Amino acid sequence: MSETLLEVDSLDVRYGAIHALRGVSFEVKAGEIVTLIGSNGAGKSTLLRAISGLVRPSSGRILLRGADVTRFAPEAIVALGCSHVPEGRRIFANLTVLENLQMGAWAKRGREAQGLERAFALFPRLRERLTQAGGTLSGGEQQMLAIGRALMAEPAVLLLDEPSLGLAPLLVRQIFSIVREINAQGTTVVLVEQNAHQALGIASRAYVLETGALAISGLASDLARDPRVRRAYLGDESAE
Amino acid sequence: MENLLQQLLNGVTWGSIYALIALGYTMVYGVLRLINFAHGEVYMMGAMSGFYTAHWLGFARAPSVTGLVVVLVASMLVCGLLGAAIERIAYRPLRGAGRLAPLITAIGVSLLLQNAGQLVFGADPKFFPPLLQSHEVFRAGEVAVSNIQLTVLVTALLLMGALEYIVQRTRFGRAMRAVSYDAPAAALMGVPVDRVISGTFVLGSMLAAAAGILVGLSNPKIDPLMGLMPGLKAFVAAVLGGIGSVPGAMVGGLLLGVIETLVTGYLSSTYRDAIAFVILVVILLFRPTGLFGAPTTEKV
Ligand SMILES: Nc1ncnc2c1ncn2[C@@H]1O[C@H](COP(=O)(O)OP(=O)(O)OP(=O)(O)O)[C@@H](O)[C@H]1O
Ligand SMILES: [Mg+2]
Numbered sequence A: 001m002s003e004t005l006l007e008v009d010s011l012d013v014r015y016g017a018i019h020a021l022r023g024v025s026f027e028v029k030a031g032e033i034v035t036l037i038g039s040n041g042a043g044k045s046t047l048l049r050a051i052s053g054l055v056r057p058s059s060g061r062i063l064l065r066g067a068d069v070t071r072f073a074p075e076a077i078v079a080l081g082c083s084h085v086p087e088g089r090r091i092f093a094n095l096t097v098l099e100n101l102q103m104g105a106w107a108k109r110g111r112e113a114q115g116l117e118r119a120f121a122l123f124p125r126l127r128e129r130l131t132q133a134g135g136t137l138s139g140g141e142q143q144m145l146a147i148g149r150a151l152m153a154e155p156a157v158l159l160l161d162e163p164s165l166g167l168a169p170l171l172v173r174q175i176f177s178i179v180r181e182i183n184a185q186g187t188t189v190v191l192v193e194q195n196a197h198q199a200l201g202i203a204s205r206a207y208v209l210e211t212g213a214l215a216i217s218g219l220a221s222d223l224a225r226d227p228r229v230r231r232a233y234l235g236d237e238s239a240e
Numbered sequence B: 001m002e003n004l005l006q007q008l009l010n011g012v013t014w015g016s017i018y019a020l021i022a023l024g025y026t027m028v029y030g031v032l033r034l035i036n037f038a039h040g041e042v043y044m045m046g047a048m049s050g051f052y053t054a055h056w057l058g059f060a061r062a063p064s065v066t067g068l069v070v071v072l073v074a075s076m077l078v079c080g081l082l083g084a085a086i087e088r089i090a091y092r093p094l095r096g097a098g099r100l101a102p103l104i105t106a107i108g109v110s111l112l113l114q115n116a117g118q119l120v121f122g123a124d125p126k127f128f129p130p131l132l133q134s135h136e137v138f139r140a141g142e143v144a145v146s147n148i149q150l151t152v153l154v155t156a157l158l159l160m161g162a163l164e165y166i167v168q169r170t171r172f173g174r175a176m177r178a179v180s181y182d183a184p185a186a187a188l189m190g191v192p193v194d195r196v197i198s199g200t201f202v203l204g205s206m207l208a209a210a211a212g213i214l215v216g217l218s219n220p221k222i223d224p225l226m227g228l229m230p231g232l233k234a235f236v237a238a239v240l241g242g243i244g245s246v247p248g249a250m251v252g253g254l255l256l257g258v259i260e261t262l263v264t265g266y267l268s269s270t271y272r273d274a275i276a277f278v279i280l281v282v283i284l285l286f287r288p289t290g291l292f293g294a295p296t297t298e299k300v
Helices: A044-051 A074-079 A097-104 A106-122 A124-128 A139-151 A169-184 A196-202 A220-225 A227-233 B002-032 B039-056 B065-094 B100-121 B147-169 B171-181 B183-188 B193-218 B228-241 B246-267 B269-286
Strands: A004-015 A018-029 A033-037 A059-064 A082-085 A157-161 A188-193 A205-210 A213-219 B136-140 B143-146
Touching: A004 A044, A004 A188, A018 A033, A018 A044, A018 A059, A018 A188, A018 A213, A033 A044, A033 A169, A033 A196, A044 A059, A044 A082, A044 A157, A044 A188, A074 A082, A074 A106, A074 B183, A082 A139, A097 A106, A097 A139, A097 B171, A106 A124, A106 A139, A106 A169, A124 A139, A139 A157, A139 A169, A169 A188, A169 A196, A188 A196, A196 A220, A196 A227, A205 A220, A213 A220, A213 A227, A220 A227, B002 B039, B002 B143, B002 B147, B002 B171, B002 B193, B002 B228, B002 B246, B039 B065, B039 B100, B039 B193, B039 B228, B065 B100, B065 B193, B136 B147, B143 B147, B147 B171, B147 B193, B147 B246, B171 B183, B171 B193, B183 B193, B228 B246, B228 B269, B246 B269
Parallel strands: A033 A188, A033 A205, A082 A157, A157 A188
Antiparallel strands: A004 A018, A004 A059, A205 A213, B136 B143
């Protein structure tokens, strides 16, 4: 039985009148890739934002490596080993690629050199772009930079919010295979995706969020066969 | 021609003081999207703490470069602390409360410091002690440069150089640029955003303090309301350069100083204070992003 790294217990998040998450509970064990799927506005990003301390839950608990981090500031969550690659990449366009990576190493400043080597090994393109402003990179390169930057903090858990969004099919495949590689190197991954087919392909377990609540959960391979999932998220009209 | 040279020189010197103050506006705007209207009062407090330090330490009676440096550093430290306190007490509790509440609070802090200043220091003007004995260091025909003018210009340029170094080359400066661009993303990197904001207030306030001392050297009459007009004008300079842009504030300050001096010299001194506001209106009408400002991008 491997250790539970991240545990979310009956989480509620509200944005004013909008009840974005309702009693969401889930857990992630060390070494897993867990995927969260759900349609637009289901609350996937909100869940990641709550875990990393960007939004305050109105009730519920978040445990990271057994410690209650529910109302911790984002920097404390990063320091405890959980990094978040946000939706839309959020590259610092005014900083160079190198500076973006250095920002990622904020909590691990003694290990910047190792972090850079690891980022270049995963994304050789970044080495060629080091002195370029982050804003001048292509979408795919920005995604690589966003992931490389988050890895600079040497997280135990990496939260990825729609890393394949807006990328060409070839790049999407490349990103998925890199997520796998990162996981093989020992990083636990929580992957939010609309690209349910490929996400279920690399994940061990999956959760389906529907309008703020968990609808289905289980082994990724089981969900990939579940008719409800096939119909709603895999575009399979014939599933019943 | 020589007159023009002299005017330009005076304008650049005066403008370097605006630039020092404008930097505080622009940096705070960068990280908080707040116009810190209390900034002019921090500058006033810089001059006042310089005045008292010089008297307490005896430099007021014995002018010397050492005295100037000690007074400058002391006043920068005092105002650095003041800036941090203003941020902590007045602005931080309003984080996430929209943009209007902090703006109104800024005006409140400004009035508070003006009135507290009148209460504590007295409303009458004081004379800033001559920390340097004025003499001419250079003359070519009609163009004359005094050691005071040179000191003001060199000190301001050195401080701006130091700031540029901090912003571009240090870890803190990098974090400041990241927070200015996207504060939540910076938080996700593990950056303690509140501490970066606090550090930004400290830096900006230290520069304002230096401006207060440099003004004390060249225009020794100081009083608790002295921050009002230079504060507003430095704000105009920051907008002229492009609010949020560090090089913009430097250029905007220098430019405003030169324009003001030329207008005073060649048109009439009655327009001196009006010209800044004419510039403000023109910029807001035709180029709200200023000279160096990037068009604002809406953040998610
Ligand atoms: N800052 C906010 N203020 C108000 N409402 C918000 C905010 N952010 C998200 N919401 C609302 O909360 C709900 C969940 O949004 P969230 O972004 O978490 O969904 P999502 O599953 O990530 O969707 P997508 O697939 O489009 O990224 C939506 O109804 C959204 O409109
Ligand atoms: Mg989302």
